[in-house]
Amino acid sequence: AQSVSQHNHHVILSEAASLELGCNYSYGGTVNLFWYVQYPGQHLQLLLKYFSGDPLVKGIKGFEAEFIKSKFSFNLRKPSVQWSDTAEYFCAVRSGGGGADGLTFGKGTHLIIQP
Amino acid sequence: GAGVSQTPSNKVTEKGKYVELRCDPISGHTALYWYRQSLGQGPEFLIYFQGTGAADDSGLPNDRFFAVRPEGSVSTLKIQRTERGDSAVYLCASSLTGFSSSYNEQFFGPGTRLTVL
Numbered sequence: 001a002q003s004v005s006q007h008n009h010h011v012i013l014s015e016a017a018s019l020e021l022g023c024n025y026s027y028g029g030t031v032n033l034f035w036y037v038q039y040p041g042q043h044l045q046l047l048l049k050y051f052s053g054d055p056l057v058k059g060i061k062g063f064e065a066e067f068i069k070s071k072f073s074f075n076l077r078k079p080s081v082q083w084s085d086t087a088e089y090f091c092a093v094r095s096g097g098g099g100a101d102g103l104t105f106g107k108g109t110h111l112i113i114q115p
Numbered sequence: 116g117a118g119v120s121q122t123p124s125n126k127v128t129e130k131g132k133y134v135e136l137r138c139d140p141i142s143g144h145t146a147l148y149w150y151r152q153s154l155g156q157g158p159e160f161l162i163y164f165q166g167t168g169a170a171d172d173s174g175l176p177n178d179r180f181f182a183v184r185p186e187g188s189v190s191t192l193k194i195q196r197t198e199r200g201d202s203a204v205y206l207c208a209s210s211l212t213g214f215s216s217s218y219n220e221q222f223f224g225p226g227t228r229l230t231v232l
Contacts, residue, residue: 004157036223043118044158044206044223090157102148102174103221105157 002027002093006106013081014114021076021109023091033074034092034103035065044090050074061085086113117141119224121207127230128197136192136227140209147190148221149182150206158206164190165212197231204228 007022025031035047048059055067065076074091088110092103120139128134140147145166150158160174164184172182179197184190194201208221 006157043225044208046220049220092157102150102160102163102171103158104160105150107155107157 002031002095002104004091004093004104004106006089006091006109008109009107010110010112012112012114015083016080019076019078019081019085019111021089021091021111023074023076023106024072025074025091025093025104026072027093027095029095032094033065033067034094035059035063035074035076036090036092036105038088038090040087047076047089081111081113083113083115085111087111119207119209119222121205121224121227123227124225125228125230127232129232130197130199132197132231134194134197134229136194136205136229138190138192138207138209138224140188140190140207141222142188143211144209144222145187145212146210146219146221147184148208148210149190149192150208152204152206152226154203161192194229197229199231202229202231 003026005024033050036044037047038044047063048057048065050057050067058064063078065074067074088108090108091106094103122137147164149161151161152158162182163171166187167184179195182192204226206226207224210219210221212219
């Protein structure tokens, strides 16, 4: 069974600080990897995804993530955070290869950006 | 266009009662997913529909949980003999299609917050 581990449950940063949220997954086969974000009072929405090809993927709002297969990691980064980035961030994995699987999510990281 | 909608937004029930939670997917989306999110946890996969049929129900915790999608659009998640441990936010998501070697984004609804007293 797949599992996803997010290392930090709560992160507090000041505006303009750099961000890196860790994510590791357990599945050894072909995977699709995602970061979802949930802003206060809003739905879960897709931030970025890795499917194949370039392991460095760019998403919305200046976020990027790097897939490192040898480390089973898919860490989320942003060079300079803003107050509006305050949200809950979820890493998720789906087994690749055309299966009809749902997503397996990590427990989430609650990010607070202080002005 | 309209996104995924879920009703009710909140449901409070008593232990042992039966509840139904409804999901209206985005029009034209053939794949529909149910997830459950407990406090402090990420969403947990319950069941996936491709059209009218449940393609993967491996996440349903026990036989008190059942879901249907009779016309391939609206889906209802049914929980019998509710228990306090069923309290959670139940999320629905839909995507254009589920069976594909390329990923179709899952769009999530606002969820139904179920509280079992």
